[in-house]
Amino acid sequence: MTREPRAVVLKRVRKRFRDVTAVADVDLEVHPGELMVLVGPSGCGKSTLLRLIAGLDEPDAGEVWIGDRCVDEVAPGGRDVAMVFQSYALYPHMTVAENLGFGLRVRGAGPAATEARVNEVAGVLGLRGLLSRRPGQLSGGQQQRVALGRAMVRDPGVFLFDEPLSNLDAALRLETRDEIAALHRRLGTTMIFVTHDQVEALSLGQRVAVMDQGRVHQVGTPHEVYRRPANLFVAGFVGSPPMNRLRLVRDREGRLAGGPFVFPGGSPHREATLGVRPEDLTLAVVAPPDPDPNPEFTATALRVESLGSEQRIRLDGPGEAAWVARAPSALHVTAGDRVAVSVAWERTHLFGADGGRIGAAPRPVRGSRP
Amino acid sequence: MRGGGAARVIPLAAAGAAAAAGVLILVVAADAPSRARERATRAEARAAASLYELPGVTEADVLSLLDGRARIVAPEAGGSGPGAHAYRAGALEPDAWIAVEPQGGGSRWPWAASALALLGALCMAGWAAGRRRSPPPPRYPAAPALLCAALFALVAITAQHWSRGELEAISASRVGLGLRVAEIAGASGADPEAAARAAGLPWASGAALDEPDRIWTMPREVGEAIAAGPGLRSAPRYTVVAAGATYHGGTVALDRGPGVRAQTADDTVHLVFLGYEETTSPAVALIASALGSALIVSLVLFLLPLAARPRALSGTLAAWGFLTPAAALLLLFTFGPLLFSLWISLHDWRLVDPAHPFLGLANYRALLSDGAWWSAVRNTGVFTLHVPLAMAVALSLALLTRESRRAVRWARLALFLPSITSVVAIAVVWKWLLNDGYGLANRALGAMGLGPVAWLSSPDIALVSLMVIGVWMVVGYQMVVFQAGLAAIPRVWYDAARVDGAGPWQRFRHITLPGLRHTLFFVLVTSVIGSFQVFGLVYVMTEGGPLGATDVAVYHIYREAWEFLRFGNAAAMSWVLFGVVFAATWLHFRFLERRSAHA
Numbered sequence: 001m002t003r004e005p006r007a008v009v010l011k012r013v014r015k016r017f018r019d020v021t022a023v024a025d026v027d028l029e030v031h032p033g034e035l036m037v038l039v040g041p042s043g044c045g046k047s048t049l050l051r052l053i054a055g056l057d058e059p060d061a062g063e064v065w066i067g068d069r070c071v072d073e074v075a076p077g078g079r080d081v082a083m084v085f086q087s088y089a090l091y092p093h094m095t096v097a098e099n100l101g102f103g104l105r106v107r108g109a110g111p112a113a114t115e116a117r118v119n120e121v122a123g124v125l126g127l128r129g130l131l132s133r134r135p136g137q138l139s140g141g142q143q144q145r146v147a148l149g150r151a152m153v154r155d156p157g158v159f160l161f162d163e164p165l166s167n168l169d170a171a172l173r174l175e176t177r178d179e180i181a182a183l184h185r186r187l188g189t190t191m192i193f194v195t196h197d198q199v200e201a202l203s204l205g206q207r208v209a210v211m212d213q214g215r216v217h218q219v220g221t222p223h224e225v226y227r228r229p230a231n232l233f234v235a236g237f238v239g240s241p242p243m244n245r246l247r248l249v250r251d252r253e254g255r256l257a258g259g260p261f262v263f264p265g266g267s268p269h270r271e272a273t274l275g276v277r278p279e280d281l282t283l284a285v286v287a288p289p290d291p292d293p294n295p296e297f298t299a300t301a302l303r304v305e306s307l308g309s310e311q312r313i314r315l316d317g318p319g320e321a322a323w324v325a326r327a328p329s330a331l332h333v334t335a336g337d338r339v340a341v342s343v344a345w346e347r348t349h350l351f352g353a354d355g356g357r358i359g360a361a362p363r364p365v366r367g368s369r370p
Numbered sequence: 371m372r373g374g375g376a377a378r379v380i381p382l383a384a385a386g387a388a389a390a391a392g393v394l395i396l397v398v399a400a401d402a403p404s405r406a407r408e409r410a411t412r413a414e415a416r417a418a419a420s421l422y423e424l425p426g427v428t429e430a431d432v433l434s435l436l437d438g439r440a441r442i443v444a445p446e447a448g449g450s451g452p453g454a455h456a457y458r459a460g461a462l463e464p465d466a467w468i469a470v471e472p473q474g475g476g477s478r479w480p481w482a483a484s485a486l487a488l489l490g491a492l493c494m495a496g497w498a499a500g501r502r503r504s505p506p507p508p509r510y511p512a513a514p515a516l517l518c519a520a521l522f523a524l525v526a527i528t529a530q531h532w533s534r535g536e537l538e539a540i541s542a543s544r545v546g547l548g549l550r551v552a553e554i555a556g557a558s559g560a561d562p563e564a565a566a567r568a569a570g571l572p573w574a575s576g577a578a579l580d581e582p583d584r585i586w587t588m589p590r591e592v593g594e595a596i597a598a599g600p601g602l603r604s605a606p607r608y609t610v611v612a613a614g615a616t617y618h619g620g621t622v623a624l625d626r627g628p629g630v631r632a633q634t635a636d637d638t639v640h641l642v643f644l645g646y647e648e649t650t651s652p653a654v655a656l657i658a659s660a661l662g663s664a665l666i667v668s669l670v671l672f673l674l675p676l677a678a679r680p681r682a683l684s685g686t687l688a689a690w691g692f693l694t695p696a697a698a699l700l701l702l703f704t705f706g707p708l709l710f711s712l713w714i715s716l717h718d719w720r721l722v723d724p725a726h727p728f729l730g731l732a733n734y735r736a737l738l739s740d741g742a743w744w745s746a747v748r749n750t751g752v753f754t755l756h757v758p759l760a761m762a763v764a765l766s767l768a769l770l771t772r773e774s775r776r777a778v779r780w781a782r783l784a785l786f787l788p789s790i791t792s793v794v795a796i797a798v799v800w801k802w803l804l805n806d807g808y809g810l811a812n813r814a815l816g817a818m819g820l821g822p823v824a825w826l827s828s829p830d831i832a833l834v835s836l837m838v839i840g841v842w843m844v845v846g847y848q849m850v851v852f853q854a855g856l857a858a859i860p861r862v863w864y865d866a867a868r869v870d871g872a873g874p875w876q877r878f879r880h881i882t883l884p885g886l887r888h889t890l891f892f893v894l895v896t897s898v899i900g901s902f903q904v905f906g907l908v909y910v911m912t913e914g915g916p917l918g919a920t921d922v923a924v925y926h927i928y929r930e931a932w933e934f935l936r937f938g939n940a941a942a943m944s945w946v947l948f949g950v951v952f953a954a955t956w957l958h959f960r961f962l963e964r965r966s967a968h969a
Binding site: 051054055056075076077078081082083085087089090091093094102103106107150154 | 860862863865866867868869870871872873876880881884885887
């Protein structure tokens with residue numbers, strides 16, 4: 001039962017609640033059959049965006065297109081979308097079978113057709129034995145499957161997921177994440193998945209839309225979003241631990257400088273921010289008789305956190321703010337040690353005063369502490 | 371040791387509880403004779419005074435009547451001599467008081483039963499003390515319970531026997547006094563009726579005995595039993611048991627007026643004396659004592675295992691101490707009256723009649739064929755039909771006012787006001803609004819050119835009018851409850867249903883109604899119970915009229931009790947109503963239990 005997947009297009013969509021702008025002139029295009037993840041911190045408007053697509057809220061301005069039609073005047077039930085809610089929203093007074101079949105029944109499907117379709121979906125999701133139970137008698141994971149099944153039963157053109165994994169425990173969350181990915185591969189349906197968890201977003205999404213304060217800051221593949229963040233917000237939000245930053249100011253000779261670094265060449269920017277991911281720092285312990293020949297800078301390890309496979313080391317430099325570095329667990333560092341730090345410059349980022357990415361930072365002319 | 375102190379309480383408590391139960395049985399047993407004795411002394415004084423008033427009766431006759439217990443006192447002295455009952459002779463022109471000392475004789479306290487009760491209390495204490503030394507829980511808890519029950523039953527029977535003897539002696543002495551008064555009166559030339567009146571006894575003469583209806587204030591069965599009695603016309607004394615009480619009677623032959631000697635049976639005046647009332651049947655005493663003793667034993671059995679854990683014991687005792695005032699209030703003012711009304715419902719209990727013969731379930735049986743009662747029940751049922759209507763209106767209003775805006779909030783307040791207003795005030799206002807002549811409703815109709823409607827004075831319309839007012843009164847309250855219920859339904863269910871394609875009616879049918887079903891049930895049950903108990907509206911607005919069209923159950927009970935003074939019937943009706951309401955409430959609780967088991 002495969003269907004032609006549908007595209008979802010938002011054109012300058014705006015939504016305000018009293019004084020709060022939940023969605024500000026968002027343009028977004030989800031390709032047919034794509035798994036798109038909307039990610040952002042709490043209150044960034046991602047769930048509102050999803051509700052606008054579902055038709056549960058109406059936009060103040062802009063248009064929502066699903067497939068080849070504008071659905072602004074279409075009720076949620078007519079939009080050919082199905083939604084999985086964070087709290088699952090199962091009807092507590094109905095059995096699992098009745099919950100699954102509700103969408104078909106209210107559309108006037110006959111009992112026999114409903115039962116056949118419910119059985120089919122229950123078989124796929126392994127819910128056959130639970131059909132006569134009520135939601136209150138199910139575990140969280142089982143409820144989640146029923147919510148998924150309720151969306152699948154209607155075989156919609158677009159699936160909408162509103163943080164469906166956040167009520168599950170960690171192990172179940174990983175498992176369900178894989179299942180949703182597998183489901184997407186099998187059904188090939190357009191899916192829009194909302195989450196606040198950037199790890200979930202990067203691991204699940206074919207493309208990721210990073211949102212904050214009602215705006216979409218960047219849309220791209222997980223690799224693009226991680227490796228080429230469009231601005232400081234994306235850079236800070238994606239990745240854990242977050243990207244290290246250093247504020248740079250243009251000096252008298254027109255060069256950007258900050259901390260121990262002075263970058264070559266004149267810059268049109270008066271101010272900029274240097275961003276370096278923790279894994280792009282390489283550490284070596286400074287042994288007094290044999291100092292590292294070519295360190296970018298030296299710093300003191302403030303704190304060492306071992307995660308087993310790697311360790312995270314908090315440094316007191318290079319500028320005012322502390323940086324965090326990821327290092328292999330083989331490296332012997334203890335708090336208070338002096339470490340020499342090298343930077344993989346080709347993978348660094350330079351952001352302008354407006355937060356937008358300019359490009360990678362060049363190798364600085366002067367690297368060590370004066 | 372703290373534990374020892376607390377544990378020592380148990381035998382003391384057991385003995386105390388047993389003693390209290392024994393004393394209760396004894397006091398109840400001793401109470402009836404003491405009150406009967408008091409009544410008898412007053413009757414003696416009254417009889418002596420009546421005799422004294424008759425012409426031709428001398429002071430010596432009066433004094434000899436009561437074996438020297440009577441004194442004739444000057445009017446100034448008043449009738450308040452110590453220990454004496456006085457009656458004023460000559461109601462219009464008092465010329466003397468007759469003071470009568472209470473009768474002695476007999477035993478004033480059931481000593482034998484008291485001794486038994488004391489023995490029982492000691493046994494209980496000893497048993498509890500023994501159990502305390504060997505803490506393991508008793509293997510046969512029923513054995514001491516049975517023993518205790520048997521002992522109390524023995525006490526109850528002994529006390530009952532004693533009480534019966536006392537009452538019989540008093541009754542016999544009253545009958546003897548009555549007969550002597552009648553004889554003295556007859557000897558001094560009074561006519562038979564005056565003699566009987568002086569004796570203060572119900573009476574009948576000659577052939578009248580064959581027509582039980584003519585026998586003064588007698589319940590019909592008693593009159594029939596006396597008329598059918600074997601020794602009626604010959605025996606000077608006889609006893610008749612009828613209608614749950616024992617009646618003593620006597621026969622005295624009197625002259626039919628001056629100079630005419632009693633020659634035939636028709637010249638004989640029969641005095642029938644209403645003897646003691648057998649209100650304490652032994653079965654009741656036995657049941658009460660068995661219940662009491664079972665209570666005591668279970669108390670002790672409950673406390674005994676705690677004796678080994680003094681902290682738990684003292685905690686339990688303290689908890690009970692705190693509970694006692696509330697429990698006592700509940701017993702005294704809730705369960706007490708409840709049981710008393712059950713007791714009344716089993717008797718022919720009228721306010722004007724001192725005798726309350728036991729009827730068993732006759733009051734209830736009589737209800738079955740009481741057309742007026744069934745009409746009241748039917749009216750209550752019809753009135754209750756306003757509940758679903760009110761619920762439909764309230765639910766619609768709750769759905770309409772779901773989005774709380776300012777105007778809506780005012781509307782909500784206005785709708786809720788009737789629920790917190792006095793029923794009487796509401797009823798008075800509505801009575802005025804619906805008045806046939808000057809009522810606002812009819813004037814409004816008149817202004818529109820429509821004829822007046824007899825809102826409250828037509829038997830066909832009055833009940834409907836009350837139902838409409840009933841709807842108006844409860845709608846606000848129900849609406850608020852529904853609003854609370856609606857607020858408890860998560861929005862996300864509606865979101866899910868909308869995405870599933872359910873329209874407004876389907877969302878109402880599949881989300882709102884199931885989500886509200888507990889609220890609906892709660893409102894239904896409480897409103898139906900409230901509707902069964904409707905009284906104020908009827909009492910103020912229609913007084914059950916017109917033609918009994920609005921006579922509802924509670925109002926019917928009220929009239930039965932306080933207008934016709936038939937408490938027995940009224941109590942039986944109350945218990946039928948209680949049964950219905952109780953069943954409704956029980957169903958409600960069963961439902962709630964099932965619900966919590968599901969959740």
